[in-house]
C-alpha cells in the first residue's frame with residue numbers, strides 16, 4: 001500500500017535555555033549558562049518545517065510542554081500557590097528549577113518510537129512514548145507527550161498508543177532517536193533496526209565515560225508491544241567507544257530512509273554481522289539494502305559530533321531520489337562539507353542537499369533529525385490524523401504570529417524563576433491548544 005512519511009517537528013517552547021543538563025551531550029554541557037533566544041529558536045524550527053512543506057514533503061507539528069513544570073515541583077514537596085512553588089524552588093533548589101524548565105521536548109525524535117501499520121501484526125500504527133529516564137529533565141516529558149500524541153492520533157481503529165516503559169534504568173528508552181526503519185518504500189513492509197547502548201542482562205561491553213541511555217531490554221519491549229515479527233526487527237548495539245566521544249543517541253551517527261542507511265564506519269558494534277542480518281531480512285522482503293559508509297579518514301567522530309552531519313534528514317523526493325537536510329554547522333567544517341558534496345555527486349540515491357540554520361537547538365545538541373518524529377501513514381491513517389497538526393500556509397502563519405506575540409528573545413537561567421515567564425507560558429500554550437485543536441493536554445488546563 002502506498003504511504004507518506006510525515007515528519008512531525010517539535011515546536012520549541014518558551015523557556016528554551018542552556019542549563020548544561022545532559023552529561024554525555026557535549027553541546028549541552030559546553031554551552032551551559034549561555035544566553036538563549038527562544039523566539040529565534042522557534043522561528044528557526046518553523047522555517048525548516050515551512051521550507052520542507054513548500055518542497056512537497058508532508059509536515060506535522062508537535063506542541064511544546066508547559067514549563068516550568070509546577071506539577072513536578074509539587075511531587076517533590078513544594079507547596080502553596082503556583083507562584084510560591086516557583087519562587088521557593090528558585091530560592092532553595094535552583095538546580096531543580098532548571099530541570100523542570102527545560103524546553104527539551106522540542107527534540108521529538110525522543111518523544112516516542114513509531115511503527116507503521118505495514119510492519120505490525122495487527123496492521124495498526126503503534127506509538128510507545130519514551131520514558132527518557134536517563135535524565136530527570138527529560139523523564140518528566142512522558143505524560144504530556146502521551147496526551148499530545150493521543151490528541152493528534154486519536155482514532156483507535158488506526159492508532160495504538162502504549163504508555164512509556166516503567167521509569168527504571170533497566171528499561172531506559174529514548175524513542176525514535178535509536179530506531180531506524182528500512183523498507184523498499186514507506187508503504188512497504190520493512191525492517192526496524194533498534195539500536196541500544198547497553199544490555200543489562202548478559203551484555204558485555206559498555207561505555208566507560210558517558211551513559212548509554214538506551215537498553216537492549218527496552219528496545220525488545222518496544223518491539224514486542226508493536227507486534228513486530230522477527231523478520232521485521234533487528235537489534236544492534238551502538239559502538240560504546242563513540243558514546244564515550246559524545247554520540248549520546250544513535251541519530252548522531254546514522255540515519256536511514258527507504259533502503260538506505262547512511263552511517264559512520266564506527267557507528268555500531270559488530271557492524272558486519274548486523275549489516276548481514278539487515279541485508280538478509282530486507283532480501284526476504286524483496287528489497288536490496290544500501291548501506292552508505294562514511295570512513296573515519298574522511299569524517300572523524302569529533303567532526304560528526306560537532307557538525308551533526310548524521311543528524312540529518314533523508315527524505316524521498318517525488319522522483320524517487322533523496323534529499324539530505326543538514327545543519328549549517330556541517331557547511332562550516334571543510335572536511336564534512338567536502339564529504340557531503342562528494343556524497344550528492346556520487347553513485348547513490350542521495351542527490352540534493354539543503355542547509356538550515358538551527359543554531360539555537362544545535363547548541364543544546366539537537367539537529368534537524370532530533371527535531372522531528374517520523375510517522376509513516378497511509379491515506380486512511382492520514383485522513384484520521386488531526387488535520388490542525390499538519391502544516392499548511394495557514395498554520396505556519398498562525399504559529400509564526402503566535403511565536404512573535406508570546407516568546408521572549410532572551411532567556412537565561414536567572415529568568416526561570418520569574419512568575420511572569422510561567423504565566424506567559426500558560427497563556428501561550430492555552431492559545432496553542434486552540435490553534436491546533438488539541439483539547440486540554442496540559443496539567444494547568446486540567447486542574
Ligand SMILES: N=C(N)NCCC[C@H](NC(=O)CCC(=O)O)C(=O)O
Nearest residue numbers: 019020021022028107109177249370
Ligand atoms: N539526538 C536526539 N534525538 N535528540 C537530541 C536531544 C538533546 C537533549 N539536550 C538537552 O536536553 C539539553 C538541555 C540543556 O542542557 O539545557 C538531550 O540531551 O536529550
